[in-house]
Amino acid sequence: MRTKKITSVFTHDMLFGEGHDDHGNMQEDYDLLLHEYFQTIDHPLRTSKYAYMPAKSVEFGKTDQPMINHVRNGIQALIELNKTLLQSGSAHYLPVSKLREVIALFSIHDLHKTIGKDWRDQFDLNEDEVMSFAHAIQADIFAPALTPNDFLSVAVATHPTQGFHGDLSHTFITYKNWVLLADIFASLEMPVVTEGMKKHIAFIDAKKTFFYHTFSESIGLLSNVVHAAVLEWAKQYALFPLLFFEKGVIYLGDKNSRFEFTQASQIEEIYQELKKKIQSSHESLSRPEKLQKYIQVQGSKGLFSVEESFFFYSGIHTVIKAFLAAAVMTSEKDNSGNFEIDTSTPSLTLNKSDLEMQYPPAEVIDVPAHFIKSISVDGNVIPVSDVRIICHGEERKAKKYTLVPDSVFVGEEEIFGLITITGIGLMPSMVGYRSHILSDFGVDTGWDESIIPLARAVSGIRKDVITELIKAGSLPTDDPLLEACRMFQTNDDLTQKMVTYASENRGQDHHSVGGFWNYSYAIARDILDREVNGIAFSQIASIQEKISYLNTLVDEYLSTISSENLEKFESAILYPYKEKLLVWLCENLSINGSMLYGSFENKTNKFKAYCDGTGICRLTNDTPYDKERKTTSKDVSMLKYTFSNRVPIGSSEPSLYVSVPVQIELGLRSIGHGIRKGSDKIYFRLIPDYHFSHTTASIFSQFANYFDGDSGTRVLDLAREFLREDVPSEDSIIELLIAETGRKNICQYAGLGFFYQNSTFDFVFNKKRNGDGEYWFFGSYLALILAYVTGCRVVAGENPICMTSGDEFSEFVLLEAPHVAVKRIFSDRIRLSDLKKTLMTASLIISMGYEIRMDDAAFVRFLQTFRNHPFPGSTLLKQIRRVYEQDKKKGGMGGFVNSARGWRKVDGEIIRSEYPGFIFQAVKLDTFGENPMAVASIHELARLGLSVAIPRNYDPHKVEKLFRESVKAILGKRGSQYPREDYVDAVSGRLLKMIKRAGDDQFSRTPGLYDFSLIVSFAEYFVDHIFYQVASGDPGKLKRAANDLADGFYSATLQLREEYFESRKEAFESEQDLSSEQEN
Structure with missing residues (x-):
């Protein structure tokens, strides 16, 4: 578990490593500049009102991109471009001092989009306006040498068809190509090379240009590793990676580089790089000491075994060593x-x-x-x-x-x-x-348990490796016993005895019966008793020394097998990994616009596979199998029929068969998050908006690894954080997402510990499922929070393999087939412009819901309340009141009053709550409901009601008295429809009688008693806006809606009364008088 507390996605330690303070080379100077940007400019920008204003938006036919992401994209591109220019040997990179100025200029280049003017007037800016913004985000502090005219020039002159392009500063003219290139990069939604990019890089360095590759199927960890493999292969063309997208990479290189596909052998070269990258992508795949935990014990056969797929993930050398590491590191219990x-x-x-x-x-x-x-x-x-x-x-x-x-x-x-x-x-x-x-x-294997794991390892290697090598014709003999003895350098006399015995007793060998292979105990005893550097192997204290010795035996044995013979083994045991991945690569990989589609083909074409019933994988565009139906070797229990949202008709649910790339992906994920039986989970795909640089991807990968299953997520505190202010603190949100306390394992990164993750990041929402509605509600809520705090676009769905790629939707968050109750609240596509409102709505439901009942299962009812009631917040407020009334442990009605208004008195001093009171929350949630007209009408009615009579305390029958009496007055007019004036007279008359009869315990003030016009104004508004507009002039409809409307009137009156007392408190002679009037 990572115990270090973090409060930001981008920190110094993530950029340079913990405790690293000295930066001695140019590359680190650029990284230090990036970190300084995040500290100086990014922090005030992301906490300002401008951060989530749209730089690009769905409303204008673009893909959603907030201002903060647009600025980040351009700046990370600027820094990465200069790093790659330096790496490539170019002399045209900017030194840090000048790059600092370009960054400061770029940070305000889109100022015109934040000022709320019409398009043509947005560029009508003056120096004061520009410098006010520059100072707000500390751009002037970041680059103090820049003048107001420099900032003004970049603010008005970066758009090609609008703005002002005369009388610009010399500094801006000098840096213009850099700023415009950064702007192109910031807006680039996919890996392509545009004419503008070529033009501006030519001005910077005429010998350089950009290249790209794309890979059209983004399935997760594996597709990220594909990008890394292509990147490694591209090094032979002297290309340097610049920006990482969901489906590709942009490179910088020399103009004369011939980076393109010309022959099928290039696909095979990339496959070899892919295999290497997979085998080095995780410590559990590259280090036998880590891989050994995936070695399984087949006790019924007396051996260790491993999934065949690990030979692909890790290679034969590492797998054999993992068997032996498991033997040394597995401590058999002292059976006694x-x-x-x-x-x-x-x-x-x-x-x-x-x-x-x-x-x-x-x-x-x-x-x-x-x-x-x-x-x-x-x-x-x-x-x-x-x-x-x-x-x-x-x-x-x-x-x-x-x-x-x-x-x-x-x-x-x-x-x-x-x-x-x-x-x-x-x-x-x-x-x-x-x-x-x-x-x-003549070998005594002994009576102690230490021989058991080593014997199991030897037997497992014989079965899973040596026997398969023999089948593939890769070994000089076809005797697995002799080959096992050769591998472990068993004593010659013992080897001869065992081989002779096995040969003479073939078919009647009691050492090899029913799957057992007891020769392994003799070989294990020989290893345990032999001397290694003068010490018996069994007496060596160091586990690492034991593993090192056994690894030497493996390396010496495998060195005697040619690479061609090892390739035969791989081809035999790993079918169809290589064949399928070659097809997958050639059908999806494009190098600078060139493809080798069809260079490798499935043994059965897709249409024939579909006709034969073997089908096409629902998750990738590939046939699951060719001639043989080879079952998946990895657990696919995390899959279910969510991609069609229904199970095919039949007596039983059919098996799910998937393509090889999906098998590999699911296998990698089982290593990354270790969650089994994942079919009832929700999966989040975080997609860069629009790209990462190599540096920022590395930082984000470190951040993602904090979601390790041991960190806690404090959902209620997260909800309350969004209620505090208009711009929630990123520091606080991250602290609550990755907390030392809270719900463990609720949100876990699927690629935990994996390298080469530079574009997309997949997470698992893992919580007890009380029902589809509440499960999707909390899952969607966390998806929205991840989008908000990371700046990534997010797809959430019940498929571990994301079914919608980033280029298939334009909104900021996409929910794939969400539960209907959640869809009605959130919609299934959340635009950037709706993100804050949607988060606020969900936060209010969570805050008020948990106050009623700390049980996730109850949220189905709360969601129904939001959907079915015109004043959902007020309805929940009434429920909260009943909870306090019935549960004295919560403080009774006194506790409700303090929680409702958001403050309490301690020794005469007002102590305010950390988050708004429930009255504020109720009114806020009402405004997000489905009937804003009724909400507005009720609030105005409540305002008029307070001018008639101010109710005492928080009892509903007192607070709602004016409204309830008005409804009774309307319902009392039986028979046919009456003129408006009759309804007004009925309401005003009934209210006047009620106020006269009411005692001092009902109202604290009754201005309407002395000014009848106030009552008439209330009655007229009630008739016009409540009876005629909301109830359509139908007394029956008014009666049915009365309880909901009364709930809204209750909350609105309490809120307006709080505001009234707040504004009046200075008019009272002392604070005690004010408190007495409110509480009495």
Whole structure:
């Protein structure tokens, strides 16, 4: 777990590494400049109102891009461009001092989009306006040498058809090509090379130009590694990566570079690079000590095994070493097994199991004293000594002999009774192995458990590697026993004995029966007993020394096998990985616009596969299989039929078969997040908006790795953070997303620990599922928060393989087939312009919902409240009041009053809550409901109501009195429709009578009692706007809507009353008088 507290996506430690303060070369100077930008300009910009103003938006036919991302994109492109110019040997890069000025200028180049004027008037700016903005984001501090005229010039002269292009500063003219190129990069949605890019780079360095590659299928970790493989392959053309997009990379290189596809061998070269990148993409794939945790134990066969796919992920060398690392690092539990011998029965058991073995049965079982912990006879402990059990075999099962004791000797003395011997490490079946190996080869495998994992590793390597090498014709002999002995350099005499025995007893070999291969115990004992640098292997204290020695044996053995023979092995065991990936690459990879489509083909074409029923993978455009139906070797339980949103009709759900790229992707993800049975999860795809540089991608990858499953997410505190102010603090949001406390594992990065992740980042939402509605609600909420805090566009869906790529939608957040209750609240496409409102709506529901009940399952009801009630916030406020009224632990009605208004009194001092009171939250949520006209009408009615009578305390029957009486007045006019004046008279008359009858406990002030015109104004508004507009002049409709409208009137009145007392408090002689009037 990462325990370091972070409060920002971009930090000094992520850029340079922890504790690194000295920057001694030009590359690090550029990185330091980037970090300084994030500190000086980016921080005030992202906390300002300008951050999420649209630089590009759906409303104008563009893909959503907030101002903060537009500025970041251009600046990271500027810095990366100068780094690559320096790397490529160009003399035309900008020194840090000048690049600083270009960055400051670019940071305000789109100022005109933030000032709210018409398009043609946006460039009508003066120096004061420009410098005010530059000072607000500290651009003038970042580059103090720039003048106001420099900033004004960049603000009015970067648009080609609008603005002012005369009387510009000399500094701006000098840097203009850099600024315009940065602007092109900032707006670039996909990896392409435009004429503008070529023109501006030619002005900077005529010998350089841009290149690109695209890969059209973005499935996650694997497609990121594909980009890394192409990038590595592109080095032979002296190209330097500049910007990383979801589906490709832009490079800088010499103009004369011939970066294009010309022959199929280039695809094979890229495949080889891809294989290398996969094998080095994670420590668990490249280091045997890490890979060993994926080695499985097949106890029923007495061996270790591994999924075939790991030979592709890690290579044969690493997999064999992982077997042996597992043997050394796996500590078999100290079984302290017990031999129990009853000479009277007679019976012989080990761990309460009879001892059974193949023919011939053992006649003597010897247990040396140093393997024994204790011996007892009929419950009495006796001194430990060598034990010898004389026995015979009884064939109680076919070809299975049960050992029956004849006599027992401890030392030289024969013992009778119930004898218990503790400390035996072997399992019952292994007693027979030991006896046969001892009698056939003269090797005592011993009684301790330390031999078991090493024997299992040897047996597993023989089965999964050596046997397959022999099948592929890669070894000089076809004898797996001889080859295993050669690999582990077993003693020659022992090797000869075992090979001879196996040859002479072929078909009747009791050392190789039913999948067991007991020769591994003899080989393991030979390894344990041999001397390594003068010390017995079993006595070497260092685990790493043991692993190092075993790795040497593997390397020496594999060095005797030619690369061609190893290739045969890979082709045999890894079908169809290579064949399928070659097809996948040639059908999706484009190099600078050139493709080799069709250079490699499936053995069965896609249409024929579809007709034959083997089908096309629903997640990639590929056939799952060719001639053989080879089942997936990795767990695909995280998949289900969400991509069609229905299960095909049938008696049972059919199996899900996927293409090889998806198999590999799911296998990599199982290493990254380790979550099993993931079909009930929601997956987030974070897509750069619009790209990362190599540096910022590396930083973001480090940030993503903080979502490691051990960090907590404090959902309620996140919701309250969005209620505090218009611009939530990024620092606080990140701190709550990756907290030391909170819900563990609710949001986890799927690529944990993976390298080469430079474009897209996939996360898993992993929470107890109480129902689809609440699950999708919280999942969508976190998706929105990730989009807000990272600046990435986000796709959320129930498929681990994202079904919608970034170029298929223009909005900021996309929800793939969300639950209907969530879709009605959020919609399934959230525009940048709606992002804050949507986040605020969800935050209000969470804040008020958890106050009612701290149970996620209850949110289905809260979502229904938001959807079905015209005043959802007010309805929830009433529920909160009832909770406080019924639960005295929450403070009763006094606690409700404090929580509702958002402050409390302590020793005469007002202490305000950290977040707004529930009255404010209720009114805010009402405004986000589905009937804004009714909300506006009720709020105006409440304002008029306070001019008639000010209710005391927070009791609904008092606060709603004016409204309820008005409804009764309308409903009292039975019969046909009446003129407006009659309804007004009925309402005003009833209200006047009610106020006269009301006591001092009902209202604190009653101005309407002394000014009847105030009551008439209230009555007229009620009739015109509530009865006629909201209820359409229908008394029945008014009656049905009365409770909902009363809820809204309740919240609106409380809010306006709070505002009234706030404005009036200075008019009171003391604060105590004000408090007395509110609470009495």
